[in-house]
Amino acid sequence: MSHIAVAIIGAGPYGLSLAAHLSARRVEHRIFGHPMRFWSDIAEAGGQRYLKSFCFGTNLSTPVPGYSFADYNGPRGLETFEPCSIANFTEYGRWFQQHNVPWVEPVEVEHVDRQGESFAISLSNGERIVADRVVIATGLSGFAYVPAVLSSLPADLAVHTSAVTSFTAFKGRDVAVIGAGQSALEAAALLREAGARPQLLVRESSIRWHDRSSLEPGLWERLRWPISGLGRGLKAKALTEFPGAFHRVPARWRTRFVKSHLPAEGAWWLRDRVEGQLPIHLGVTVVDAREVSSRGALELRLASDAGERQLVVDHVIAGSGYDIDVGRLTFVSQHLRSAIERLGRAPKLSASFEASVSGLHFIGPLSAMSFGPLFRFVTGSEYSARVVSTRLSPRSGFLAAQKKAHPRQSPASRAL
Ligand SMILES: Cc1cc2nc3c(=O)[nH]c(=O)nc-3n(C[C@H](O)[C@H](O)[C@H](O)COP(=O)(O)OP(=O)(O)OC[C@H]3O[C@@H](n4cnc5c(N)ncnc54)[C@H](O)[C@@H]3O)c2cc1C
Structure with a gap:
């Protein structure tokens, strides 16, 4: 040895x-x-x-x-x-x-x-x-994290975005994509472009998109929104420049910060490929999932006490991080x-x-x-x-x- x-x-x-x-x-x-x-x-x-x-x-x-x-x-x-x-x-x-x-x-x-x-x-x-x-x-x-509510569906009906090996394999199929982060938004766009019929299920009341960075920012923009490997802004700049200092911060604060930093959002270049291109259901939470006749039946709770509804699809893709x-x-x-x-x-x-x-x-x-x-x-x-x-x-x-x-x-x- x-x-x-x-x-x-x-x-x-x-x-x-x-x-x-x-x-x-x-x-x-x-x-x-x-x-x-x-x-x-x-x-x-x-x-x-x-x-x-x-x-x-x-x-x-x-x-x-x-x-x-x-x-x-x-x-x-x-x-x-x-x-x-x-x-x-x-x-x-x-x-x-x-x-x-x-x-x-x-x-x-x-x-x-x-x-x-x-x-x-x-x-x-x-x-x-x-x-x-x-x-x-x-x-x-x-x-890969798949919400527990999807565990009752067989693996060929519900997958995580990271397990998708070919978007064209979904051509002609109804697909529910869960999530509002980059992976979910990108999966929805790629499914539509591959000839599938995706629908986005988003828990939040809106989708966040980040704007395109200016190639020639003015002085104020450069001072207030300095560019770094983590994006634009003073916080991103500090995190990029001083990772050693972050390590010295008390652990309880660090874990809270890491969990909440960078909320789910999509890149600017994805926006036109999603908005207006496919159904987006905002403010919905999947509360139950069952297999019915080889399809996935999702029970959705709607926001603002608007009740529940069912969505039946051929596949579910979890963009849940x-x-x-x-x-x-x-x-x-x-x-x-x-x-x-x-x-x-x-x-x-x-x-x-x-x-x-x-x-x-x-x-x-x-x-x-x-x-x-x-x-x-x-x-x-x-x-x-x-x-x-x-x-x-x-x-x-x-x-x-x-x-x-x-x-x-x-x-x-x-x-x-
Ligand atoms: C869809 C998506 C988009 C992303 N886009 C960006 C982006 O634009 N910019 C960015 O900076 N980050 C992005 N990320 C985050 C990205 O995952 C990390 O930044 C990056 O991959 C980290 O590099 P790494 O070397 O740690 O991991 P990886 O790139 O994942 O490399 C780890 C490697 O280890 C291998 N491995 C695993 N287990 C074993 C084993 N037992 N034996 C041998 N090899 C093993 C894996 O096969 C893998 O190739 C994205 C993530 C996802 C999911």
């Missing part, structure tokens, strides 16, 4: 950025996962799909210059502000990976458990390894999961993204409860890559301690 210093699980923007920084610091590591799989799955479901973030706010990070999203898009004549296509972002991520992290191993991690002071890892190709440190960078995988929950990390042993201290249901992390289980780190959306909303987005990958690679670098004493513990181990590594 091979013994390594650091194992990174997940080869999306966070895992790839960390690997690039560890390599620059000559920290031995291996990284597992199919590069950019989360994004290629979205792109392959079809239709015109765009990032909600700006091009400059969707960079993968490496200390080597020349690998920003705009560095990829510019010479190819692609959009360098907004909106940037998700297919294009996936290609950018793979290009970044091929140039900066070619040693990615495209295998799944099936199991992680504690082994003494280290971790035992089983891979989908049958290999077993031991790692002194594990960094979990698996993004939103496994955290994600619930980050350590308990749902099924590839991590039950024993290890129960040892991880939580903030809400997310891991409680130190200033170096380390959990209460020493040697176990979490980056990406799993770290947002500790470090703020920045880490729900690609733009947080630079900060975490810098902080975690510094923590794991020889100067921090980690590598020296690791060599002392395993003196016969070859220093050679595919990632050095």
